[in-house]
Amino acid sequence: MENETEAAAQVINGQVEAHVISAAEDESKLVRDAVRKLPSHAVKELLSMGVCIRCIFRLIGVSECIYSCTSLSTSALSTALEKGMCLEGDMMDNGLRIQEDSNSQHSSEEPELEPNLCRICLGILQFTYHDGKEMLMKSDCANEFALLIAKVVKQEGHQIDSFSLEVSIPSRVMENEQAVWLYMKRKYNSELWFPEQLHSEFISAKDVLKLSITNPLETLLDIKSSLSSAFRIRLTYTDSAVKIKVQKSTEMKECNKRRKTGADDMDTIGGCVAAGTDHSNSCTGEEYVGRSCNGLHNHDFPDLSQFQLEKVSEPCRLTFLCHRNPVYIGGRYLKYSRNVSQTRWIIDDERMGEASVEEIIGSNILPIFHGDNYKFHAAGREDIDVRMLGSGRPFLLEIQNARHVPSEVSIKEMERKVNNLENKLVKVKNVKVVGSQGWNLMREGEAEKQKQYAALVWISRPLEDDDLKTLSSLEDMPILQKTPIRVLHRRSPLEREKIIHWMRIERIAGSSQYCLLHLCTQAGTYVKEFVHGDLGRTHPSVGSLLGCRAEILQLDVTDVKMDCF
Numbered sequence: 259m260e261n262e263t264e265a266a267a268q269v270i271n272g273q274v275e276a277h278v279i280s281a282a283e284d285e286s287k288l289v290r291d292a293v294r295k296l297p298s299h300a301v302k303e304l305l306s307m308g309v310c311i312r313c314i315f316r317l318i319g320v321s322e323c324i325y326s327c328t329s330l331s332t333s334a335l336s337t338a339l340e341k342g343m344c345l346e347g348d349m350m351d352n353g354l355r356i357q358e359d360s361n362s363q364h365s366s367e368e369p370e371l372e373p374n375l376c377r378i379c380l381g382i383l384q385f386t387y388h389d390g391k392e393m394l395m396k397s398d399c400a401n402e403f404a405l406l407i408a409k410v411v412k413q414e415g416h417q418i419d420s421f422s423l424e425v426s427i428p429s430r431v432m433e434n435e436q437a438v439w440l441y442m443k444r445k446y447n448s449e450l451w452f453p454e455q456l457h458s459e460f461i462s463a464k465d466v467l468k469l470s471i472t473n474p475l476e477t478l479l480d481i482k483s484s485l486s487s488a489f490r491i492r493l494t495y496t497d498s499a500v501k502i503k504v505q506k507s508t509e510m511k512e513c514n515k516r517r518k519t520g521a522d523d524m525d526t527i528g529g530c531v532a533a534g535t536d537h538s539n540s541c542t543g544e545e546y547v548g549r550s551c552n553g554l555h556n557h558d559f560p561d562l563s564q565f566q567l568e569k570v571s572e573p574c575r576l577t578f579l580c581h582r583n584p585v586y587i588g589g590r591y592l593k594y595s596r597n598v599s600q601t602r603w604i605i606d607d608e609r610m611g612e613a614s615v616e617e618i619i620g621s622n623i624l625p626i627f628h629g630d631n632y633k634f635h636a637a638g639r640e641d642i643d644v645r646m647l648g649s650g651r652p653f654l655l656e657i658q659n660a661r662h663v664p665s666e667v668s669i670k671e672m673e674r675k676v677n678n679l680e681n682k683l684v685k686v687k688n689v690k691v692v693g694s695q696g697w698n699l700m701r702e703g704e705a706e707k708q709k710q711y712a713a714l715v716w717i718s719r720p721l722e723d724d725d726l727k728t729l730s731s732l733e734d735m736p737i738l739q740k741t742p743i744r745v746l747h748r749r750s751p752l753e754r755e756k757i758i759h760w761m762r763i764e765r766i767a768g769s770s771q772y773c774l775l776h777l778c779t780q781a782g783t784y785v786k787e788f789v790h791g792d793l794g795r796t797h798p799s800v801g802s803l804l805g806c807r808a809e810i811l812q813l814d815v816t817d818v819k820m821d822c823f
């Protein structure tokens with residue numbers, strides 16, 4: 259196992275290397291060309307605000323293809339930008355430099371090239387984050403970051419043929435980018451370089467991240483990305499600052515109170531609220547944060563020179579989640595016991611019956627799919643003391659997060675295994691993977707289905723030949739059923755019309771008062787009540803039709819007429 263993982267890692271590394279070598283040349287040129295066209299004064303301003311290079315590119319309207327330059331590291335981008343900018347305006351002399359000291363204080367006189375944590379994307383587009391163990395992670399390029407994701411996917415052991423990438427990022431990033439975009443529009447839209455499309459939209463941080471890592475993930479996992487894929491890789495970034503904010507909120511309120519009474523009452527500028535993770539900064543009113551409040555409009559910036567972004571001290575926390583949409587397995591089950599419930603039935607910690615159909619089927623199917631869990635659905639249900647015979651009852655097992663979809667052969671093997679269980683309580687047939695439409699098929703069929711029963715009935719007088727004729731002459735007979743007394747505690751009291759399609763009495767040799775009643779009813783008919791009448795709540799009933807008392811002793815479902823499975 260250890261060796262396999264190592265070998266897999268080597269393959270991954272090899273693939274990345276090959277990819278890097280072939281693409282690096284073209285990508286460097288693409289970046290050099292893009293940088294050459296950038297307006298140096300705007301770039302310089304964004305850098306001085308603490309905005310990362312990928313965010314600068316998208317807010318200045320650099321075209322999409324640049325973000326999928328996967329082999330380009332952040333440092334290579336910095337160098338390209340540095341060189342490009344020097345050609346334009348010799349910005350190094352103005353103090354533009356690569357930041358070395360992570361603790362150095364930001365100031366507008368001394369702009370940094372590539373801040374530690376971007377004040378717009380909070381480090382997300384710098385591939386910087388805290389992992390689940392609070393470790394600070396930083397990848398230099400999209401390939402390196404994708405490698406980490408691919409490892410997680412492979413560890414999960416999913417057998418997949420495509421994937422879809424989902425990214426969730428904190429709302430603070432959207433607020434930041436919206437605020438800076440509006441600021442840029444306000445300040446630069448009259449300048450020649452300002453691209454037309456930026457008037458209406460810019461590429462979101464989420465999309466840039468997807469563009470950056472989709473290609474390397476496709477290479478590493480050797481499958482294509484597809485929006486309709488049932489297998490989802492989900493990246494969830496959560497804002498670490500939210501936690502700090504809650505802690506600080508009380509202090510902040512105190513601080514704001516003081517400020518309102520003081521001369522320097524500047525806690526808001528238009529729509530920009532002074533708030534921050536850095537307590538000292540926001541309290542002294544030195545930093546004004548470009549955050550949108552219920553939609554920020556151009557007129558919300560009375561003074562462009564005051565616009566600043568909140569400093570980011572903590573990267574986001576990132577969690578990876580691999581998830582496959584449910585896999586549905588359809589089939590029919592037979593139940594041979596009068597002491598097995600359909601679903602797990604526990605009352606006050608005590609199990610009713612000796613087992614359940616749900617658990618017998620689920621516990622045997624789940625392992626071959628390597629899923630997390632299962633849900634059992636059936637087309638109707640029978641009572642615990644009613645057997646399910648004949649054609650069986652359609653069921654659907656929903657497997658959650660299956661890592662493996664077994665072959666038809668292994669499903670047949672599993673079917674044999676269930677059918678050969680020693681206790682012989684439950685059997686299954688026609689088991690197969692059915693796709694999510696199986697769900698609709700079962701639900702639609704359920705409403706219209708007919709069910710056939712065999713009931714052991716006792717009547718209060720000897721059975722006569724006329725009784726057999728009376729019942730068999732009735733076809734598609736409507737009956738009215740009030741909600742049975744035995745289920746009144748959990749069902750609302752209603753009166754329903756149901757149809758008894760046909761009935762046939764079979765005599766039992768040597769007995770005059772016991773007989774077998776075969777009948778076919780509309781789905782949802784309470785058969786026990788139809789036999790004994792439920793104190794007149796079901797009418798007519800077998801008892802009322804024969805003019806005597808009728809009791810039901812045992813009931814079997816002998817057929818569930820449905821097209822599915």
Ligand SMILES: [Zn+2]
Pocket residue numbers: 309310311312313314376377378379380381382383384
């Ligand atoms: Zn950024």
